[in-house]
Amino acid sequence: MTVAPLSRNRDYRLLWFSQAAAEFGHNATTIAFPLLVLAVTGSTAASGLVLGTIAAAQLVAGLPAGALADRWNRKRILLSCEAAQVLAVGSLVAALATGAATVPHMVAVAAVLGVCTALFEPAEDATLAALVPADQLATAVAANGARTSLGQLAGTAAGGFLFAAARMLPFVVDAVAHLLALITLAFVRVPPRERRPAPLRHLGPEILAGLRWAWQHRTIRVTTIYAAVLNLFFSAFYLVVIVLAQRRGTPAGEIGVMAAMLGAGGVVGALAAPYLQRLLSPYVSITAVFWILAVLTPLTVVVHGGYLTGAVFAGMALLAPTANTTIVTQQLLSTPDELRGRLSGVLALLTGVAGAAGPVLGGVLAAAVPATTAVLLCTAGITAVAVSATASRVLREFPRTPVPVSG
Structure with a gap:
């Protein structure tokens, strides 16, 4: 049987484009976040706290996230992470619009972003192998690498300009980008797989x-x-x-x-x-x-x-x-x-x-x-x-x- 080329793989294309949008928004926020904290508080320590929270949350959640990606429905993980980021970043936009942004709020948003990144990545990696035939997997991995580099390049460049235009603008763009990713991911068809539900106390042994x-x-x-x-x-x-x-x-x-x-x-x-x-x-x-x-x-x-x-x-x-x-x-x-x-x-x-x-x-x-x-x-x-x-x-x-x- 002839396998369709990757460019005609509907589900992979949807996954790729959804994350191209999400990574653009994510990188725009990453460059704008420390600028926002400095503008609101004038404190470099607070800026470091917010950025450090993203990294710390991602590291702490990393191992459990991998185990949960093997235990839970992976498509639901992807959708839930995008929805959580829309809500978190959207709440920050609302706070900025009303002049109510605080450091604890920004730290909470940063924690959500870090945990969602930790959960999303293993679920996407595992899903990729289910969407793409084995002989096309290398091409798909390379295309995902190009997507990440493009998102970093374009999002980082845009984030600075957007922030200069208006403080909340990079975060508005990020929220919209994750909303688009959420909608697009809803149409991705992930092949079903056999899963064996287990009590939460088994999570530790699964991680090991x-x-x-x-x-x-x-x-x-x-x-x-x-x-x-x-x-x-x-x-x-x-x-x-x-x-x-x-x-x-x-x-x-x-x-x-x-x-x-x-x-x-x-x-x-x-x-x-x-x-x-x-x-x-x-x-x-x-x-x-x-x-x-x-x-x-x-x-x-x-x-x-x-x-x-x-x-x-x-x-x-x-x-x-x-x-x-x-x-x-x-x-x-x-x-x-x-x-x-x-x-x-x-x-x-x-x-x-x-x-x-x-x-x-x-x-x-x-x-x-x-x-x-x-x-x-x-x-x-x-x-x-x-x-x-x-x-x-x-x-x-x-x-x-x-x-x-x-x-």
């Missing part, structure tokens, strides 16, 4: 089962550890480079372009990922990301100006989507459906912890040594990981075409 699966599966364990460590050093490097640019007197507008170029490189890389995945072996595509970062990160010491540094950033992002497509496709196909949500929750938690710890490490380095030295220390960490990944037998034997599990 997901952790054991991820740890016992050697390829998943090794790739996750390498990804988390790389994320740690790159997140630290990213903050240090921003500090370095500020100390060099780079205009804020150029720094914004510099950050956006990372997303632009990700978009180009995601579009090329399906072709590069067929051209390159998994081992080459994965280890190349480490070595490209190891080679390009020290260039930021000698390259001056936001635009040139942005070009370096774009180069760093080009091959990452290919490696991500290779790894995520293998993980989804090698994991039983009843464990896919928990696997996604475990991976999100580990990479999230590394992503949160990275800026802390970068801040400590930037305060302790000159920024150029801090860049080189981050480069040394990335290079050490690259050497280890290159020598890894597990990565050398990474399967090109994963065999889907049965059951």
Whole structure:
């Protein structure tokens, strides 16, 4: 039987477009939230509290969210998360319109956004494998990567302009975007699956089962550890480079372009990922990301100006989507459906912890040594990981075409 191309997969298209809208709104809010807190309170500590709440809620909810995605109806999780975000952001819009916005209210909204993100991601990841045939899954993963990069690029850029026009405008756009996503998702047909209802007290053992699966599966364990460590050093490097640019007197507008170029490189890389995945072996595509970062990160010491540094950033992002497509496709196909949500929750938690710890490490380095030295220390960490990944037998034997599990 001939399988229709992904472009004609109605349910996947609906899922993709719904989340393209949602991610645009989410990123507009992400950039506007700290600006709003500063405008309302004048407190950088309050701004950090709100942003920290989003990250903390996402991390705390990560493991239970994965288990719940395996236990509950996944489409209902997706719809509930979108509805909750419409209500939460809508309440903030109403508070801003009436002049009643407070820090506790904004913290509560931030907590809802973090929990919804934690719940949505494993449910979507697990649903994706049910909507798309196995031989098209890599293309779908790459297209989702392009969607995320586009949302980050466009939403972040738009959020600043919208906030400049009116404080509540980015949040109005976000609420409307999630409402559109909610309506679109309602028309997605998710194949039914057998579920075994269990008491809530069984949630802990179910989470542990997901952790054991991820740890016992050697390829998943090794790739996750390498990804988390790389994320740690790159997140630290990213903050240090921003500090370095500020100390060099780079205009804020150029720094914004510099950050956006990372997303632009990700978009180009995601579009090329399906072709590069067929051209390159998994081992080459994965280890190349480490070595490209190891080679390009020290260039930021000698390259001056936001635009040139942005070009370096774009180069760093080009091959990452290919490696991500290779790894995520293998993980989804090698994991039983009843464990896919928990696997996604475990991976999100580990990479999230590394992503949160990275800026802390970068801040400590930037305060302790000159920024150029801090860049080189981050480069040394990335290079050490690259050497280890290159020598890894597990990565050398990474399967090109994963065999889907049965059951």
